[in-house]
Amino acid sequence: MIWLTWRQFRAAAAATAAALAALAAVLAITGPGLADDYATGLTGCTTQSDGCSRFLQNFFHDNQAAFLGLTAVMLALPALTGLFWGAPMITRELEAGTHRLVWNQSITRTRWLAIKLGLTGLAAMAAAGLASLAVSWWSGPIDKAAAANEPGFPRMGTLLFDVRGIVPIGYAAFAFVLGVTVGMLVRRTLPAMAITLAVFAAVQVAMPLLVRPYLRPPVHATVEISMSNLEGLGFERGGGPLRLQLRTLAPDKNGWALSSRLVDTSGNTVSSTVPVSTTSGPCAPDPARGPSACFAELKRLGYRQEVSYHPSSRFWAFQRTETGIYTILALGLAGFCFRRLRRVS
């Protein structure tokens, strides 16, 4: 059975292995150079007046295309294993009628499925794991620059978290078994692939929106209002309250900011309008003085921003939990497949 599984899978496996090997070769060749550039740039920029922010920004912008391209590859990889390895696994047999050939050999279909699911699933997980390892290694310097960039790409944030560490392995396992399950239910390859893609995409969107923020209670931090979290200051013509627009940023550059609110001295939420004089005093618009006096005034009055976020120190804990969730989902679907398989004919 292992032979048959391999015989049926080898073309797809070879194509995937070739693509991943090509990617790995490119990364292996360019990776050390990229790391060198980053290291030399960092030592060079410490003497500059603005610190390293300009260098980090330039470094990120120079490598943005590769960074986003690799992110896309890593986002697509689990979905592709579900689409091209998972969905056709059973539909192909059903469409050709060969399930009636193979299920009548001296091997139970439970064993048939166990070996097919096991071997192909492990291959999917290995492919995702190796790709994640290679991409994470190569992108190390860019990730650091990206976190410092505006708008940033924090490691805990919804984009990078999904394509680094061990979660791609969980995604691949889930996507693969999802494809098999949908194929078993839908029985035709193309609709099964379409449904697999739709369901997997929905789960991938739902996870960071509905589940991941609640894996641990978020950390709350109060942040002074300053240039770094200011989106905009608004003055109404002829006076009136100050309009304050703030950005939701985690105090920790690699953390994941969930929400923020402006609070007054007693801790109550304030809408964006702050009752402070804009006709005179420190918060009156004055191009010469800049906003720093106003920030000091707001601090004196007790206004500050409260941010709830997941710090980057939780990265691996979250990775483990989320991989576990996807593994359990995959195992659940696999169990369903085994029960359902008896009724397929």
Added chain:
Amino acid sequence: MTAVLRAEGLGKRYGKHWALTDCTLDIPTGHVVGLVGPNGAGKTTLLNLACGQLPPTAGGITVLGGRPGGSPAQLAKVGYVAQDTPTYAGLSVAEHLKLGARLNPGWDDALARHRIERLGLRPSSRAGKLSGGQRAQLALTLGLAKRPELLILDEPVAALDPLARREFLQGLMEAAVEQQLSVVLSSHLVSDLERVCDYLIVLVDSKVQVAGELEKLLATHHRLTGPRRDPARLPADQHVISASHTDRQSTLLVRTQAPIHDPAWTVGQISLEDLVLAYMSKPADTHRRPTLEVQR
């Protein structure tokens, strides 16, 4: 002698539709069983139940004393050549034999190789490139070389031309004799079965109409021709299977154990085809028909 297939009140339902109802059979070993019936009568369903590809909805079935498809040992005892003789289009003939060898502990490699050689199949050619007849032969080889005690074939020759059909059935019969196999073979064509079967099951409208050894069936069914008369007035031991009347003459096909003594009848022998056609054209449900007429 043990039964090769025993079914008791066996039924299979898909949604609301019963594909097979109340099927009771007891087929002894060592027969070549022809399962005949029109398309959609439930032949494939019955065969799928027998090899364990489907679980029954009602009743029970045992094949060679075991639950169909329940264990690798049971699977090893029953060979199955499915409808349209599926093979893996991308795998070569040799790889199909390897598949058989890997998945069947009782695989007879010498037999498989010998058959492939005799059929003139190149081991390196892909199954997708074979003709329908060659593909059917390959599927049969897989079924035979696993050395089953019972080989089930679902319309194996339906897609073949007459020559390939004959070669296939000939090969099947030789193997059945050599390996002392029991065979169950379905077809909607009587002529396919005529040459090979010694046991017959007629399945019409999800129901077994008649089952038994062919010789006995032919010996107990008679065609009666004589002056026109009402079939209801026949002796109680004569069951009318079909009746046709002209103005003056009646032709009846009856089943009876006893000899027919009525001198008014001319008693004729019937062929297998006559027998099958009589059961196929028989009103499907004689018990329900009168009630329907009352409701109308």
